[in-house]
Amino acid sequence: MSVAGVRGVVVDKELIDQLVEVAQRVVASGAISANGHGNVSLRVPGAHEMYFTAGPSLRNHAPSAVVRLGLDGTLLEGDLPPIQGAVVAMHTAMYEDHPDVGCVLHTHSPYATAYAVAHRPIGCWVEALAMFGLPTGVPVAEYGPRGSEQAVGNIRAATIPGVPAVLLANHGVLVFHRTPELAIQVGSIVEEAAQAGINAGSIGGPVEIPEELRVAAFQRAMVFESRGTAHA
Numbered sequence: 001m002s003v004a005g006v007r008g009v010v011v012d013k014e015l016i017d018q019l020v021e022v023a024q025r026v027v028a029s030g031a032i033s034a035n036g037h038g039n040v041s042l043r044v045p046g047a048h049e050m051y052f053t054a055g056p057s058l059r060n061h062a063p064s065a066v067v068r069l070g071l072d073g074t075l076l077e078g079d080l081p082p083i084q085g086a087v088v089a090m091h092t093a094m095y096e097d098h099p100d101v102g103c104v105l106h107t108h109s110p111y112a113t114a115y116a117v118a119h120r121p122i123g124c125w126v127e128a129l130a131m132f133g134l135p136t137g138v139p140v141a142e143y144g145p146r147g148s149e150q151a152v153g154n155i156r157a158a159t160i161p162g163v164p165a166v167l168l169a170n171h172g173v174l175v176f177h178r179t180p181e182l183a184i185q186v187g188s189i190v191e192e193a194a195q196a197g198i199n200a201g202s203i204g205g206p207v208e209i210p211e212e213l214r215v216a217a218f219q220r221a222m223v224f225e226s227r228g229t230a231h232a
């Protein structure tokens with residue numbers, strides 16, 4: 001439901017509530033650092049705008065700390081603290097670049113961030129990566145101060161067409177997907193793959209799935225997806 005906002009602009013309360021719920025689900029997924037740092041945004045359907053979590057943490061994020069921004073970075077509603085304002089361009093750029101993207105998720109999930117800090121891509125050594133659209137693994141965008149033109153340029157340069165995640169060197173993870181559900185799922189899969197990669201490091205290192213079988217893993221997932229839930 002849309003209601004008139006304090007400045008006479010239209011505020012979509014449903015989208016704000018949805019975004020707060022998405023933040024809670026990101027926290028519940030466990031793919032987040034202990035301090036809950038990160039941010040999530042949702043595209044406003046049919047508008048050149050997004051809703052963005054401007055709170056200090058995704059834990060217990062208040063609806064009042066959600067802001068609305070134009071994809072040109074203009075603040076349209078709410079209060080945007082400097083630390084969150086710095087990363088806005090990272091979100092808006094993903095909506096500009098990928099018209100099908102409806103949700104952008106950024107966290108410092110610990111294992112994936114370890115790869116980002118080491119400037120090491122995550123390889124396709126966990127089947128779920130192949131099944132959920134990351135057969136190339138997760139690339140690393142070179143470092144640039146968060147949200148800067150340089151950082152956004154590096155994200156654009158590192159992004160592999162069709163692959164919905166990138167590691168941010170010396171920072172964290174960025175996931176951009178059609179829906180919040182898919183973004184959260186990919187965030188969890190990336191974290192799980194990073195954890196498996198680091199654990200495997202002590203016993204000879206992770207082994208990647210042969211390229212031709214990554215396609216097979218995806219196709220098999222699609223076949224089962226198209227069948228829906230089986231009932232006895």
Ligand SMILES: [Zn+2]
Nearest residue numbers: 038107171172
């Ligand atoms: Zn961050």
